[in-house]
Amino acid sequence: MVLAAVLILSIVLLYTGCTTGNQDNKQGATQPGTTTQNDKTQTGDTTQPEDTKQDENKPAETYKDGTYEGKGDAWEHGSEDATVEIANGRITSIVLRRLDDKGNEVDYEKWTGQEVDGRVYPNLKEYRVEMANRMIEKQTYDVDTISGATVSTKNWKVAVQRALEKAK
CATH class of the missing domain: 3.90.1010.20 (Sufe protein. Chain: A)
Structure with a gap:
């Protein structure tokens, strides 16, 4: 039961993450007028079973050349x-x-x-x-x-x- 609760908590943390409030752009300073809501910092245990890991070099979707x-x-x-x-x-x-x-x-x-x-x-x-x-x-x-x-x-x-x- 405790193991199941820890696993659920880990999954929730993995998918929610924490948004950062001040992302730097290429010049090293935050530009007014930009948004950063998709930039996330992961917290918690991010370990996934081997069969569910996505290859980081492979896109989520493959397109025709x-x-x-x-x-x-x-x-x-x-x-x-x-x-x-x-x-x-x-x-x-x-x-x-x-x-x-x-x-x-x-x-x-x-x-x-x-x-x-x-x-x-x-x-x-x-x-x-x-x-x-x-x-x-x-x-x-x-x-x-x-x-x-x-x-x-x-x-x-x-x-x-x-x-x-x-x-x-």
Whole structure:
């Protein structure tokens, strides 16, 4: 009975973990406007039986090799899309794009988080690379959105998800 309770507690701790409140970015300082809710620190006994361990080098899902396109949902300021490359069943490259309301890719030199002509544009130049890198690292579209560019980052996730659906 005690062994069963310890096992259940260990499993609960394994799957819940503790969220960290202050994650550092690549430059070593926390950027305002980013979220870190998917970054977790594991606590407790993380030992799993051999037959349930997942190979850390193998993605949770295997995809067909190729290049796949996906589009996010259109909204008042345009849309987002993605090109995803798969090699050896793994995501190897993701290109995220922000399109204006006419379907043309935006000039990312305007989208650097600075004020241009009285309007502050989110730093899509950096965010699109950061999100793509996180998706490749985690081998999934399901990564945190970035506040300040919430609609674009949500739509990039949708675009990559739709591309990956084609790769199944």
